[in-house]
Amino acid sequence: MAVKETRAPEPTAEEISAEAERLYGKGLADLGWRDPELERAARLTWKINRLKTARSAVIAAHVYQRAEIILGVADFVGDSYKLAKMCAESDAKRVVFCGVRFMAETAKVLNPEKEVLLPAPEAGCSLSESITAAQVRALKLKHPGAPVVTYINTSVEVKAESDVVVTSANAPKILRRLYVRHPKIVFIPDAMMGKNLAYELGKKLGEELVIWDGSCIVHDHFDSTSVEFYRKMYPGVKILAHFECTPGLVSVADFIGGTGDMMQWVADHKAPSYMLITECGLGDLARTRFPGKVFVPMCRLCPYMKATDLSRVLRALERPTASQRIEVPAAVRERARRPIKRMFELADDTCAS
Numbered sequence: 023m024a025v026k027e028t029r030a031p032e033p034t035a036e037e038i039s040a041e042a043e044r045l046y047g048k049g050l051a052d053l054g055w056r057d058p059e060l061e062r063a064a065r066l067t068w069k070i071n072r073l074k075t076a077r078s079a080v081i082a083a084h085v086y087q088r089a090e091i092i093l094g095v096a097d098f099v100g101d102s103y104k105l106a107k108m109c110a111e112s113d114a115k116r117v118v119f120c121g122v123r124f125m126a127e128t129a130k131v132l133n134p135e136k137e138v139l140l141p142a143p144e145a146g147c148s149l150s151e152s153i154t155a156a157q158v159r160a161l162k163l164k165h166p167g168a169p170v171v172t173y174i175n176t177s178v179e180v181k182a183e184s185d186v187v188v189t190s191a192n193a194p195k196i197l198r199r200l201y202v203r204h205p206k207i208v209f210i211p212d213a214m215m216g217k218n219l220a221y222e223l224g225k226k227l228g229e230e231l232v233i234w235d236g237s238c239i240v241h242d243h244f245d246s247t248s249v250e251f252y253r254k255m256y257p258g259v260k261i262l263a264h265f266e267c268t269p270g271l272v273s274v275a276d277f278i279g280g281t282g283d284m285m286q287w288v289a290d291h292k293a294p295s296y297m298l299i300t301e302c303g304l305g306d307l308a309r310t311r312f313p314g315k316v317f318v319p320m321c322r323l324c325p326y327m328k329a330t331d332l333s334r335v336l337r338a339l340e341r342p343t344a345s346q347r348i349e350v351p352a353a354v355r356e357r358a359r360r361p362i363k364r365m366f367e368l369a370d371d372t373c374a375s
């Protein structure tokens with residue numbers, strides 16, 4: 023099929039200057055951006071924002087994305103669960119998903135009629151790549167009757183083999199509900215999160231909760247011993263750790279949860295300073311959302327998340343390549359949709375089971 027090309031016009035010098043001013047006001051200056059970088063980004067954000075309307079597109083950006091994407095062009099910002107739901111509620115014909123492949127696939131499963139574009143098609147995820155559909159089938163044979171609960175950070179093929187999908191925000195609640203009827207649950211693929219869940223729910227690892235040995239390259243290296251040092255250096259600092267961090271780190275944190283929960287916790291509390299132990303993008307976003315609060319850096323960059331930049335977003339809007347277009351075969355899509363829908367039901371407070 024021929025790819026339709028829609029080029030954005032070139033902005034004038036005045037338009038670039040006005041757009042740079044807008045980016046400045048959005049908080050990029052708080053992150054250390056100066057005029058030359060603002061103007062370079064402004065030329066691209068100006069074009070992207072014009073093309074969005076022409077192409078009936080929305081831009082969904084994960085909180086770990088680059089600040090210029092989140093603040094300059096995104097229509098929706100959030101975790102993968104929130105983004106997929108927001109895309110489903112939008113009237114736009116296409117979604118440019120600034121995130122990694124499994125997120126764009128989830129958006130496609132929930133929005134089959136929309137064109138879903140992933141600007142950085144090679145953006146994978148170490149966690150998602152740690153397990154295959156064939157390995158899930160083997161787990162099911164080994165643990166018959168045990169529901170397979172799958173973290174949302176997995177491929178669409180793995181989701182298609184699963185019983186329920188969960189996010190870091192709703193996993194404890196959903197597992198608690200499933201344990202009412204099931205003595206054993208298989209949780210894939212994040213081993214750290216599995217261990218944290220077993221501890222939180224008081225379940226025996228390997229017996230009541232069977233886990234897989236997958237890990238996130240960003241969260242599994244944070245060092246719990248440095249927390250003590252930072253507590254002395256910043257008296258009163260509150261330590262917030264992502265659910266994918268090691269159990270050792272989680273045990274010394276003041277709060278654990280997903281990215282959305284961490285941001286809400288910061289909004290709800292008054293502390294002298296906060297440390298967000300996760301990907302660096304969340305700290306940047308927090309600094310722009312809460313300019314009066316102090317954030318102590320302790321983060322890592324995710325190379326997959328940072329593969330997307332403004333020029334690739336523009337390319338996806340102007341003339342998407344075949345690899346930027348997310349396609350999921352209808353049969354896989356339908357099978358993957360069921361455990362995602364089950365998550366929506368089980369995460370709902372009105373659910374009885």
Ligand code: SF4
Pocket residue numbers: 122146147148149150175238239240241301324325326327
């Ligand atoms: S931060 Fe970890 S889980 Fe998220 S995309 Fe990167 S590797 Fe995957």
